[in-house]
Amino acid sequence: MRTLILTVITLIASCTLWTVQPAHADDGSSGDPQFSTTPGDAAPSPLQKWIDGNIPLPQLPAPAPQQADGTDSALWKSVLPTPTGDPTFDSWPADLADLSPGQSIQTRDITATAAAMFNAPLARASLLKFRTTSSSGAPSFGTATLLVPGAAWPGPGPRPVDVDTMPINALGLPCTPGYTIAHGVRDNNGINVFLPSVAAALNKGQAVLIPDHEGPYMAYAEPVVAGHLTLDSIRAVRSQFPTEFRDSRYAVTGYSGGAIAAYATAMLQHEYAPDLGGSLAGAAIGGLVTDYGAVAHVFNGHSASGILLSVTLAMSREHPEMLRYMNHLAQWAAISPLKDICGEADGPLGAVGIPIDVATNIDHPLESDIAARIERLTSLTDRKSTVPLYIYHGDNDFWIPIDGPRQMYRRQCELGVSAEFRTVPGDHVSAMLNGANGATDWIDGRLRGAPAPDECPAMR
Known part of the structure; x- marks a missing residue:
């Protein structure tokens, strides 16, 4: 092998x-394609x-019985991520279609392993498994990690929840925050980079919810999957822990691959999870791909x-x-x-x-x-965010052109959304670091219940 x-x-x-011939972008305005080579x-x-x-051609196993979305493609099954050996991440419940989006499937205490990973005292850590919905509308499941700090919440109202959609940017299930934290894995460098920011939120008394937003198929960068799963993770927390978190404020933050999830959460909330209209307070989005x-x-x-x-x-x-x-x-x-x-x-x-x-x-x-x-x-540019937005992008991001996020900001302003746009120094990687403090301060304000600043009026 x-x-x-x-x-x-x-x-x-x-x-x-x-030689690769030069190409131009297609705006996708034509009708649905016919799936053939001519x-x-x-x-x-x-x-x-x-x-x-x-x-x-590789020799593939014979197609198994239909699963999940009804397909029986041998190639499709062969390209799915390898099971982890942990049923929480691998097992598809037989009764998914009978559950409501966000309804709990399993809750697992992972405090012992999680406590050793964060430089912050934890009251408890829970791995949640819940029903969600695929991009095609089929029943699916999601996982997320809820961290409840030992520190008291000093602000007004119940303890708020910082929804951290980390940039997982991966194809394998063990690469997710949920698997990493539940199993105490310390060699997942992609996740470890973000552990200090999680600890900072915990030390402020904020609970932190970390969705595995790529879903069970690890559909990296699929926005509808990410938005549905993140919204359903919030539903799961509110229903599982109503005394603590039913009335909490939730704010979502993400960068790069995580920004796709945060952006989709804000754009899809009205149509997919209208019941969360009073709970989601804002979204901070950095290094976003819109086109x-x-x-x-x-x-x-x-x-x-x-x-x-x-x-x-x-x-x-x-x-x-x-x-x-x-x-x-x-x-x-x-x-x-x-x-x-x-x-x-x-x-x-x-x-x-x-x-x-x-x-x-x-x-x-x-x-x-x-x-x-x-x-x-995968385009969400026709949607209107239901929450205020904080958008930031590197001024020298040669991977992801700044024009896309800037156009998204202007469009959301035109639709009446309260928003801010910040250009920060750096390329895609350094802009994440340079923009982190501004995004964190903005999220803290939303979790305290402060009104979101609005820089849009001058554009209207």
Whole structure:
């Protein structure tokens, strides 16, 4: 197996020497695509023909009985994340369809392992499992971690909850905050970076709720999944602990991959969870992707190409219609251990600038009907946030152009949302650090019940 994976990666790297044609973004305004390679999608390029002519299809197990969303695709099942061995993260309850979104499935005390991970006294830590909804509307389940501090809440009202949608940015289930905290794993560097900020909130007397917002399929960057799951994690806390948290204020904060979840929570709350209208007080969002097509072109064939390939695989788990465009080479990679990598691995994967063209069976895949369809399904730009927004972005973010978040800010202002926009120094990584204090101060204000500042009137 190791020899096979090395061969696949070597082939991918060597293919980057081929010329990739320039591309332009598609606004997705055309009708629903027909899922075929003609006439809406280009035929395979010579390189793609060579790949499929020289690399055989992987042998996949026979399709199992239908599961979850009804599909019986052997390839789809083979690209799903490997089970962890922990039923909380692996097991699909048989009665999901009979449960309401946010309804509890299981609550597990994980105080013993969690207490050793945070530089803050914990009263208790709970791993929650609850019903949620997939992007297609099918019943699903989610997990989240609730941390209740030992410190008293000094502010007005009941103890508030800081909903921290961490940038999981991963394909494997053990990479999630829930698994990391429940099992006391200390080598998940992607999560460990954010533990000090969690401890800071706990020391202020705020409870912290950390959703595993990629869902059971680890659908990295799928906004509808992330928004539904985050909203249902709040529902689960309110219903499980009504005395403590039914009347609490909740505010959601996230950066980069976590910003997608925070953004989706604010945009989808009215239509998906109107019952939370009086509970959610605001959303702080940094390093946000709003235009998936534009960002895909920036990532493609450059240093962030590994992230684009990871996101594409993750999206196909939630949108299996994408799998028919995956060539033989990509199928080998997608069923290999690469399907379980954590966030700190998918960045280096693209160090040689792997273009997505070497993973598909149609030329110009970012211009294809299927790309336009996925862009439409993942766009939330037509929604109105139900809560005030704090938006920040690096002034030198060469991965995620600032134009998208800026346009989102202006659009939300036009719709009457109270919002602030902050440009902070740095690229995508350093802007996270440089913007953290402003976002934290803004969240603290919302959790205390202070009115949100509004910088929009000058634009109206």
